[in-house]
Amino acid sequence: MNIHTVIAGAGISGIRAAFDLAELGHRVVLLDKAPSSGGILSQLDHQFPDNHCGMCTLLPMIDRDKGPQFCLRKGIFHDHVTFIPSAEIVSVKGPAGQLSVVVEKQHTGIDPLKCMACGSCESVCPVSVPDGFNEGYSTRKAVFLPVPHQIPNHRIIDFSVCTRCGECVKACPVSAINLDGEARKLEFNPVNAVILATGSGQYDPAQSDLYGFGVLPNVVTSKGLERIMSSSGPSKGQLFRPSDNKPIKRMAFLQCVGSRNLMENADHCSSVCCMFAVKEAVMACEKSHDDLTVSIFYMDMRTFGRDFQRYKDQAETSHGLRFIRCRVHSVEPCENTDGMKISYVNDKGMYMEETVDLVVLSTGKKTGLTHPDFYQNEGVFALSDTFDFKDIGESLVAADVAAGKAMALGGPPHTPEQRIFDTQRLSKKAMPLLVLCQCGNNLSNDLDLDLIESHLSAMPGAPQILKLEQACGAAGFESIGTALTSSQANRVVIAACNPFLFDHKIKALARDAQLPDGFFKTLDMRSHVTGKTKNEQTQSLLSQIKSTVNSLNLTLPVYREKRTVTPSALVVGGGPAGLSAAFCLASAGIDVDLLDKESQLGGNGIHFSPGPEKNSLDKLLSSVTNHPKIRVHPATCLTRHQGLAGVFTATITTPNAVEQKIPHGAAIVATGGGQAQTLDYCASQHNGILSVFDLAKGLGDKTLNPLDFSKVVMIQCAGTREEPRNYCSRICCTKALLNAIAIKEANPSASIHIFYRDMMSYGESEKIYTRARQAGILFIPFDLHKKPQVAVNNQTIHVTGFDPVLQEDVQLAPDLLVLSTGIVPTDNQIISKIFHINTTQDGFLKEANSKWRPVDSGREGIFVCGLARAPLGFQEAMDEGISAAMRALRILGRPFLETPQVTARVRHSLCSRCQACIPECPYQARYLDEENGKIMVDSVSCQGCGACASLCPNSSIMMGQFEEKGIMDSIEFFLNEACP
């Protein structure tokens, strides 16, 4: 089996990159140094801006049958992804495309092939140490489950604390424990590429004695608070103070701990901590039913994501969060209580003290992380800014970019497995085989298997029974295979534990028996069998078996539509995002039609002044225009878009008004945006008032001379970050800082004042902010209720603003006033209608999910990126373009799209065509075929949720393995159970 890519780091980016490649048909090894997958997210239950989980949204949506459909927090299950925990890459050698990758897998003490996850070892282990999963707020043994809910759920031994007393070895019923093993080396060769997605670390606040972390028990990190509040945390979801488990009444968040601190050599912003704090504050308020006062001490609230400002505002109004702009200089214990005294100087320059029950340190990223030495090797790709904290959506985009690079190294084309089915066997009436695992005879004590056997023989469609000592081992599967060969059984139920684990083995059985995967079902005896007495458990298992066998008997072979994919893409918009999307697709061998309504490609980039951004855009422009796979349609409008994922048709109107039809398999919408206009601050009343973008352009093309300006005032957030345009445009602050520095450097005598609300110099842009301050640029913060006032009298601009430090108004008469007006999307009103996709209240194209599906539109096969989706920087837009292209390749990269097992189907003979199901579908997968008068299901978009089926009054919708009849029968079996 050829491994295409080895990915180091099974956090969210690593998982995404793995799925990207797996969906392209490549095989991937995903490993993590940690004994579990999920990275930092395994410890975080909820994410802003919606405070939801939704990690499962990341699972592949095309060809869903490649992995069992389960919560991604449980683990990674996909036919093409092999996850290796507790492993690291130790060396990478050879040329790209033919790498030899050596991986070291730690010895974890327990043989996963033998272990039955009974937990006997843990119960006898005498060691007790703080549990890292709960950030030390609970304890664990030396042999433990690193993440309690994860599968595989074999425990591991932490040899750094193990005393080697040997108790666990004695306790293990299956001799699975070996205390003396050594790390193993695994070699993968040849491998096309390596992706490093090792992620960032968290700053350790114990390094600084300012805030008492590690000394005061009620000073916690933001991650610590997340664990304290988590349902799987130490207090099972209750919000208690660590020192005494008492409720918390006052809580303080201290922002920028380990970030934005020159003294700690941390001249960076960690980007996510502000929103993280707001989210935790909201969750804490909700947990304590708002009987809690939360204060957030901050320098700038960096709500720079498209929807974050409203989230913060909402949190402020509905939970009364206090936002206090200052750096807290110390946290001290209060006498005789577990409370703490916080002292700070407020924005009026007054010394203040407050007492709180809990201090939360918003710890930033760890610095000083380095890549391994093979990082520079050909074919090794590290995620951009991999050591930085990033929003989930951005991490996924970065993962897509890295996966794109790995993909570009080639590999076999996607050849979907050709399955042969034994149609004769299938067409016979249902003959089920029941495999009953006795779990090494452990179960026979608890269950009366004879009784089960005798009951089952009486049921309609009674199964043939195969009792196995251990179904999950190799011998077990071999016996099932033999039983299938020697019988006519055409349905299989395997009653065992942990069905997640042997999904791929079952698929192999299905393949050999020439039966559909869906005709094999597992019954999880562990979570499904209840009861205390033998009789109760037997009854419970019996009815579960009956229900499973029955519903499988009712499952009919799915008609698998094979939709041949049109292997070409449509890209609308030739700005940075559209260009990079087109180039990525073309490089993958896909024909691209690139449309732009302008006659010149480049979007906002055509205004770039000379510099690295312009160079990179020019390079991209020439690659696109010269690419044989890309047809550019300048000055062309899209007028219509029809069809389904894989088989779309666009109608375009060329400059000479000719209509043309373009068939394509996927579409990328990158129609861009531009600077917003504002009427605030006398914007159009004086030619010395410019927008931040126009100033940048003027300075770049030298139409404006810095020496002409002696007094400059800049006002940030002009007409934005307040209703109705209540969002941050992300790039204006950095642009303003660069403008100011450019003027100051050319004209040191110029005075520059910047009125700002929160400087959004996130990430490494913080360095630009620092530079600007060092250059002598003056920064004056303002609140919405005390905005600077601008008047134009006698051709003079007058700016009056309140300086909170001086506590008085400053009067300025600049010769240049620069307004940061923000970004608005351009054509979304029309484009969203043409594509039937949604927009946000601000008119940006709305992605399916801002965290987990950042560039998917609500409709499969249509992707959104760039400024049309959200305000972004140039590089970010280019990356989103690649991300959109990678998503499109999931469809375009395969010859045909096949219907998964659990997909809605319409029984046309029953359907009354009321169309109620059409708007009910969350994936817009249902539609009325007007020509034939039939309700149709787009089997590629349908994800099998069954909302349509439960709505349909006469069951004219079938749901694969979840047929109504089967479920109704199951209910009846359960209630008939234990009847006299």
Place this chain on the structure above:
Amino acid sequence: MMMYPLNSPDQGIVQTVRSMLQELLGKKLADAVLVLASNPWSDVPMPTLFTDPDRMEGVDPLAPVAPVSSARQASALTRSPSGKTVVLVLRPCEIRALIELVKLNQCSLENAIIISMDCLGRMENKIFSDEAKTGPGITERFLSSPELQGKITTTCSTCNDFLPENADITLCTLGAEPGHMGFEALTDKGKALLESLGFKKGDDLPKRKQDIAALADKRSLSKKELFDATALQMSTIDGFQTFIGRCLNCYNCRTACPVCYCKECVFLTDVFAHPPELLLERATRRGAVKMPTDTSMFHLTRLSHIGHACVGCGQCSSVCPSDIQVADMFRTVSEKTQAFFNYTPGRDVTEPIPQLVVRNGKRGD
């Protein structure tokens, strides 16, 4: 309010309306008329689709009988665009059902003109037929005889939704002197139609408001009594079981129901086709099971499917071969369902069906 009085006592109301509909077809103001009309082979008038004005001698829209809900027939006529204008003469409850069917894409009102009436109720077929035999002019006798009006169905005598909504024209009998009546135009379409038929705007019927209020009071009172009693019976399983005890699972009620729109009822599909083993197991559990089974399931499922849409026409009771007053149960339970969803069936085609409230908008915002 726009009233177009009719003063032709000599001709009789039935003949006046008949002539009006004939003229309407004759002048080609519509392509077809769907209206209740008697025919030589039936002792009750049946919904009939006319295109030839000369064949309309049996037309009797005010006849106090409705052997079948015309809403279904109206839906069959307008299910897909025919390009023809159809006049639908419907009772208020039938219009309400039609509005529900529009929401379910079973029909469209685009090319329809709806004429309705103050509904004084309908009799069961047998009673109507007996009364009709006692002399000529049953419809006119009914309109002027409180005694005959007392013979309407329980559903009708407990219905306080007797004025049409969403019609273009109403035939007003309430508040008129005997033998007189008026047409009321409720929409511009209705107004134009009446005026092109030569009707002149006139005064409002003097006693109309008063008569409507009196009838509403009387009906509401009896409705409350009926609903209270039914609700009490339904509130225990034994009461409910006694109520449906004679049910044969013939599904006539669902066939007659104008809003039960499924092409085929789920109870006739494989979902409820049980193998013998399951039936035997079911019997084993309780020791006995009534056959055919799933009777309670049927009624509760129907209530959960279309309780919100029940327009209270009473057809389900009329067609029940076991004389179960299905409508009493349906109307009583549905009233609470409708209150729960804050939904009024048949009021407005744009009012969303409560079970379907999660729509695109929810996801898009």
Place this chain on the structure above:
Amino acid sequence: MSEYKPKIVALVCNWCTYTAADLAGTSRLSYPAEIRMIRLMCTGMIDQKYILKAFLDGADGVFIGGCHPGDCHYIDGNIKAEKRIGGTRNLLSQFGFEPDRLALQWIGASEGPEFQHNMTAFVERITALGPSQVADRMIL
């Protein structure tokens, strides 16, 4: 008379509540034996007939467990379910079924303890209500 043991049908969503149940199982958090669990992909898949059927067949309680609002794998299946189940509860209450016999709860994937707690509490609630009036009757 032997101790009353209610019969409870639980319809749970694959993504959240089922995962929580599984977590409870693997964490050895035992939940009451009276519960019979049916895994569905989504609570939005729950047909009202399932609930009616369970009660008419003698269930003493029906427990429906889904993802927290907003967490639904299928975007808003749980919200759809909430609406429909509200209607079913309203209907059943008119036929003398105590509305408390039908529960809808949101239990997230990592909430194994919540699952155990909710199940135990539901069984207690149903035990207090006593057998459903349907249980010992021949139902038509």
